Amino acid sequence: MNKSELVDNMASAAGISKAAAEKALTGLLDSITNALSSGDKVTLVGFGTFSTSDRAARQGRNPQTGATIKIAARTVARFKPGSKLADAVK
Secondary structure, eight states, rough: OOHHHHHHHHHHHHOOOOOHHHHHHHHHHHHHHHHHTTTEEETTTTTTTEEEOOOOOEEEEOOTTOOOEEEEEEEEEEEEEEEEHHHHOO
């Protein structure tokens, strides 16, 4: 499912226009992005938790040449599914 299909499903489920559903989805994604970039966690009970995690710097290899390269430390986004989502997917 892509973003436009998700907007269509949201609009029909909520009985709102596609424009309103897209605005709501964009607002949700922006809010989650802003919270994660400031170091906060976002928990949607039953659905899951969005959080950040720090990855340490490490050594890697270039697969074409076999040369050792340094991979810099960085912060990555994480998602842990909630119980209702995990049960629905089973």
